[in-house]
Amino acid sequence: MDILNSTLNTITSALESKELSSKELVQFYLDRIDKYDGEIQAYNHVNENAIKQAELIDSKRTKGEKLPKFAGVPIALKDLLITGGMPTTCSSKILEGFTPPFTGTAVKHVEDAGFITLGKLSMDEFAMGSSNENAAFKKTRNPWDTEKVPGGSSGGSAAAVAAGLAPVTLGSDTGGSIRQPASLCGVIGMKPTYGRVSRFGLVAFASSLDQIGPMGKSASDLASLLSIIVRHDVQDSTSAKVEQVDYTKALTGDVKGLKLGVPKEYFQTGLAPDVKKAVDEAIKQYEKLGCELVDISLPHTDYALATYYIIATAEASSNLGRYDGVRYGRRAEADNLRDMYYKSRTEGFGDEVKRRIMLGTYVLSAGYYDAYYIKAQKVRTLIKQDFVEAFKKVDAIICPASPTTAFKAGEKTSDPIQMYLSDIYTLSLNLFGGCGLSVPCGFDSDGMPIGVQLLGNYFEEGSILNLAYAFERETNLPKIPQNLKG
Ligand code: GLN
Numbered sequence: 001m002d003i004l005n006s007t008l009n010t011i012t013s014a015l016e017s018k019e020l021s022s023k024e025l026v027q028f029y030l031d032r033i034d035k036y037d038g039e040i041q042a043y044n045h046v047n048e049n050a051i052k053q054a055e056l057i058d059s060k061r062t063k064g065e066k067l068p069k070f071a072g073v074p075i076a077l078k079d080l081l082i083t084g085g086m087p088t089t090c091s092s093k094i095l096e097g098f099t100p101p102f103t104g105t106a107v108k109h110v111e112d113a114g115f116i117t118l119g120k121l122s123m124d125e126f127a128m129g130s131s132n133e134n135a136a137f138k139k140t141r142n143p144w145d146t147e148k149v150p151g152g153s154s155g156g157s158a159a160a161v162a163a164g165l166a167p168v169t170l171g172s173d174t175g176g177s178i179r180q181p182a183s184l185c186g187v188i189g190m191k192p193t194y195g196r197v198s199r200f201g202l203v204a205f206a207s208s209l210d211q212i213g214p215m216g217k218s219a220s221d222l223a224s225l226l227s228i229i230v231r232h233d234v235q236d237s238t239s240a241k242v243e244q245v246d247y248t249k250a251l252t253g254d255v256k257g258l259k260l261g262v263p264k265e266y267f268q269t270g271l272a273p274d275v276k277k278a279v280d281e282a283i284k285q286y287e288k289l290g291c292e293l294v295d296i297s298l299p300h301t302d303y304a305l306a307t308y309y310i311i312a313t314a315e316a317s318s319n320l321g322r323y324d325g326v327r328y329g330r331r332a333e334a335d336n337l338r339d340m341y342y343k344s345r346t347e348g349f350g351d352e353v354k355r356r357i358m359l360g361t362y363v364l365s366a367g368y369y370d371a372y373y374i375k376a377q378k379v380r381t382l383i384k385q386d387f388v389e390a391f392k393k394v395d396a397i398i399c400p401a402s403p404t405t406a407f408k409a410g411e412k413t414s415d416p417i418q419m420y421l422s423d424i425y426t427l428s429l430n431l432f433g434g435c436g437l438s439v440p441c442g443f444d445s446d447g448m449p450i451g452v453q454l455l456g457n458y459f460e461e462g463s464i465l466n467l468a469y470a471f472e473r474e475t476n477l478p479k480i481p482q483n484l485k486g
Pocket of ligand 1: 153172176178205
């Protein structure tokens with residue numbers, strides 16, 4: 001069977017009918033990791049027990065035991081999802097060699113559904129970055145052109161799907177870290193509504209913005225995976241108390257009469273012509289599918305980047321205080337406690353993480369707190385209000401996911417502001433708290449993938465997945481580059 005191009009549903013049917021064994025399936029992916037990951041550099045860690053776990057499931061299946069729906073299907077996880085018994089580094093030297101004693105909620109749900117974890121995927125250190133170049137161990141490359149970056153911070157999660165090194169993955173999105181790399185690697189990725197997926201066991205970057213989400217090759221796979229991980233969780237005080245949903249039921253393909261908002265602020269300077277063209281065509285496609293297009297405005301968009309970089313860094317400076325060399329991770333040799341803290345953090349954190357900690361500490365310090373942090377919170381409310389108003393008029397918003405396609409490695413590393421601008425179309429949504437996804441909509445003149453972004457109101461994951469599903473059926477774009485198909 002054509003494993004690479006199969007959906008999770010096809011794979012599970014093949015496993016159930018014993019046309020395929022879980023061992024064969026897991027071996028297929030391990031072989032591909034062997035063959036291609038030297039170049040792609042997506043995996044920080046490969047699970048050495050994956051084959052054994054697959055054999056166990058196969059033997060249970062042979063005995064006719066009742067198995068969970070996705071028993072024996074491989075998945076790979078961004079390396080900031082806490083996995084008991086498997087290293088979790090956040091691509092940071094400060095957590096090098098750290099193996100957590102427990103497993104986070106979302107990962108637990110995935111395991112309970114029968115998935116086998118292939119390994120942990122590279123990312124920008126502590127999810128800070130847009131190119132995966134801030135990773136301490138593996139600087140993941142874009143499967144469509146390995147001179148180029150995969151985006152970030154979930155660059156490993158996007159590249160692993162695009163290179164066929166895992167059928168689906170989990171990533172996390174604080175300001176665009178699922179949607180931007182999905183767009184740059186030509187896969188589909190979703191940030192669910194804030195509170196939809198438990199953050200228990202997601203290493204914290206900016207707690208009021210962070211959210212775990214699925215990445216894959218189709219809306220159908222995303223719907224399957226999302227349905228497993230959305231549950232209320234008492235261990236996360238911000239977890240939403242809403243019913244579990246089967247998102248696969250939302251995929252009817254019927255989008256007739258839906259109102260799609262086109263925000264004028266997202267189509268101005270800075271948007272690459274090829275990206276604009278592809279997104280414009282996607283918009284036309286939706287019109288053909290029967291959607292009604294509505295011009296809208298999100299007037300505070302210009303302030304989103306500054307607001308995000310105050311709030312996110314403030315929260316990060318506090319969250320990252322826990323890495324002190326005492327409880328986990330790297331501990332530097334020193335004569336006294338103060339030096340030990342100092343040296344452990346100096347040696348353990350990379351430059352971008354240090355920059356964020358300093359920025360965050362500054363905006364929270366006495367004298368600057370009101371001028372920056374409080375001001376940013378007020379502007380956040382205005383940005384939220386823009387979305388609240390927009391969703392009174394439209395069912396979803398359509399816009400680019402990233403201003404450009406994938407750029408060359410090294411191109412933006414010396415200019416943090418240029419790098420930060422990669423998330424100009426994604427981070428407002430995190431400030432609002434709604435859901436959003438990037439779905440492939442074409443290629444630029446160099447053959448690099450382009451994504452179109454669909455933004456939804458709180459808990460409207462089903463509607464935007466269905467919009468993506470309807471679109472995919474019309475476009476049917478390749479998800480894996482030709483040279484990696486062998
Ligand atoms: N690129 C953004 C940042 O560096 C977003 C990161 C993310 O969503 N985790 O902060």
